[in-house]
Amino acid sequence: MIEKLIATIQKRYAFLKEEADLLRSRMTEAVEFKPGELIVPEGQEITYSSLLVEGFSCRSKWSADGSRQIMEFYIPGNFVDLHSYPLEILDHSITALTDCRIVKLQHKDITAIIESNPRLARIFWFATMVDASIHREWLVSLGSRRGATRVAHLFCEMFYRLRVVGLTQGTSYRFPITQTELAQALGFTHIHVNRVLKELRDTGLATLKDKTVEISDLKALKELADFDPAYLYLEPRPK
Amino acid sequence: MIEKLIATIQKRYAFLKEEADLLRSRMTEAVEFKPGELIVPEGQEITYSSLLVEGFSCRSKWSADGSRQIMEFYIPGNFVDLHSYPLEILDHSITALTDCRIVKLQHKDITAIIESNPRLARIFWFATMVDASIHREWLVSLGSRRGATRVAHLFCEMFYRLRVVGLTQGTSYRFPITQTELAQALGFTHIHVNRVLKELRDTGLATLKDKTVEISDLKALKELADFDPAYLYLEPRPK
DNA sequence: CGCCTCATTGACCTAGTTCAATTTGGGTGG
DNA sequence: CCACCCAAATTGAACTAGGTCAATGAGGCG
Numbered sequence: 001m002i003e004k005l006i007a008t009i010q011k012r013y014a015f016l017k018e019e020a021d022l023l024r025s026r027m028t029e030a031v032e033f034k035p036g037e038l039i040v041p042e043g044q045e046i047t048y049s050s051l052l053v054e055g056f057s058c059r060s061k062w063s064a065d066g067s068r069q070i071m072e073f074y075i076p077g078n079f080v081d082l083h084s085y086p087l088e089i090l091d092h093s094i095t096a097l098t099d100c101r102i103v104k105l106q107h108k109d110i111t112a113i114i115e116s117n118p119r120l121a122r123i124f125w126f127a128t129m130v131d132a133s134i135h136r137e138w139l140v141s142l143g144s145r146r147g148a149t150r151v152a153h154l155f156c157e158m159f160y161r162l163r164v165v166g167l168t169q170g171t172s173y174r175f176p177i178t179q180t181e182l183a184q185a186l187g188f189t190h191i192h193v194n195r196v197l198k199e200l201r202d203t204g205l206a207t208l209k210d211k212t213v214e215i216s217d218l219k220a221l222k223e224l225a226d227f228d229p230a231y232l233y234l235e236p237r238p239k
Numbered sequence: 240m241i242e243k244l245i246a247t248i249q250k251r252y253a254f255l256k257e258e259a260d261l262l263r264s265r266m267t268e269a270v271e272f273k274p275g276e277l278i279v280p281e282g283q284e285i286t287y288s289s290l291l292v293e294g295f296s297c298r299s300k301w302s303a304d305g306s307r308q309i310m311e312f313y314i315p316g317n318f319v320d321l322h323s324y325p326l327e328i329l330d331h332s333i334t335a336l337t338d339c340r341i342v343k344l345q346h347k348d349i350t351a352i353i354e355s356n357p358r359l360a361r362i363f364w365f366a367t368m369v370d371a372s373i374h375r376e377w378l379v380s381l382g383s384r385r386g387a388t389r390v391a392h393l394f395c396e397m398f399y400r401l402r403v404v405g406l407t408q409g410t411s412y413r414f415p416i417t418q419t420e421l422a423q424a425l426g427f428t429h430i431h432v433n434r435v436l437k438e439l440r441d442t443g444l445a446t447l448k449d450k451t452v453e454i455s456d457l458k459a460l461k462e463l464a465d466f467d468p469a470y471l472y473l474e475p476r477p478k
Numbered sequence: 479c480g481c482c483t484c485a486t487t488g489a490c491c492t493a494g495t496t497c498a499a500t501t502t503g504g505g506t507g508g
Numbered sequence: 509c510c511a512c513c514c515a516a517a518t519t520g521a522a523c524t525a526g527g528t529c530a531a532t533g534a535g536g537c538g
Contacts, residue, residue: 143426187382
């Protein structure tokens with residue numbers, strides 16, 4: 001149940017067996033969501049955090065003019081709102097993009113865990129700081145990367161993140177996102193996303209078809225994307 | 240020394256006197272930086288976090304093509320790299336924008352503080368999650384807000400943040416940033432920033448002159464900017 | 479079969495970039 | 509006090525990445 005979470009974190013913070021057992025013992029009540037359903041609502045007090053066990057979800061904000069900005073994609077093994085523990089109320093919501101299953105960790109249990117084992121505080125904190133690191137890299141994408149480079153960067157990010165939790169096959173992976181959602185994440189219109197995807201397809205770098213990303217030339221794609229995976233903190237600390 | 244930090248956080252997490260004293264007793268060694276100097280370097284192991292006591296600084300990343308993306312501005316009372324405690328190594332750097340003074344908090348002291356007082360773990364964690372919240376709002380700006388709206392939003396953010404630490408005079412405040420740096424934060428060229436500033440000036444909403452932002456019509460500026468200060472977590476928790 | 483969502487494509491338009499000057503306002507050395 | 513310098517601010521003109529509008533396909537499903 002928490003194996004993918006551990007896989008995501010362990011290169012920087014290995015879980016001891018008793019730490020994993022402690023955490024597992026507090027993770028309760030699996031809940032299922034349908035595509036489009038709200039996993040975490042905005043503006044309400046939150047008393048537990050949700051670990052995504054299966055499916056894809058995202059953080060997003062809706063603006064007054066009806067536009068939507070997606071700020072992060074979540075995959076199995078991610079806490080989708082661990083940051084709600086210190087923040088208590090969120091100014092954005094978490095939405096299921098596909099069928100999703102989550103398990104809950106009550107905030108009072110987080111408090112108890114932290115008190116009995118302060119090292120886990122640093123590990124939880126670390127997990128939320130990787131989200132912030134991803135936010136910063138997206139800021140670089142939205143602020144400085146254009147066209148195909150921006151799309152390619154996201155394709156690389158999802159590849160690296162999905163690979164550590166065993167959800168890639170070679171250099172392809174399932175990415176069940178519509179072009180409209182892609183556009184809402186990248187700050188493009190869905191029409192422009194469509195054109196950029198065509199460009200990536202025509203240049204033989206990557207394709208998105210049937211909800212599946214297939215990277216034909218990873219090295220070239222990373223180069224185009226100006227992609228350095230350091231910000232994902234998935235590798236051991238460089239010495 | 241930590242008064243401005245407390246002012247920034249206290250609406251959500253009030254410091255008890257002994258907590259403030261504990262923290263104060265561990266904050267040591269004031270260091271000064273000149274404009275352009277590196278406060279925290281990228282890619283190196285970090286063993287202490289820096290609280291900005293005086294001056295302006297920012298987080299930024301340089302790209303291979305020589306472009307720079309600024310991801311957040313820091314003002315007195317902000318920890319500029321508290322997130323280096325869980326992350327240990329950063330993929331970006333913190334740079335002084337003006338004369339700056341910081342005081343240090345050793346990571347081993349953070350560990351000690353957290354162990355002796357787990358409530359402070361949540362408070363530190365909270366402080367870093369507000370940075371992440373600011374990142375998300377900037378993602379909305381870069382992804383969905385255009386032209387004057389994007390600039391206006393930043394002006395509103397800085398106004399609210401500076402006000403709680405007493406660095407505003409009425410609706411104006413010192414913002415010692417060049418138009419080029421503004422452009423690097425907003426994902427525009429400095430030329431376009433210049434034109435947008437002219438537009439804000441001509442429409443009588445706000446001016447930036449002599450390193451000072453003067454908001455002529457706060458209500459109208461907030462409206463234009465689609466600004467909701469909730470993401471700054473500077474107000475008491477709504478019940 | 480008909481409907482609905484999502485993908486695709488063309489034509490045109492505009493916000494923002496690029497390139498190129500020009501101006502402004504300290505600072506500095508003599 | 510003046511001549512010079514340099515970073516930052518301004519402005520114009522031409523260009524383009526990406527948006528807008530509109531129409532057409534294409535698959536899934538009741």
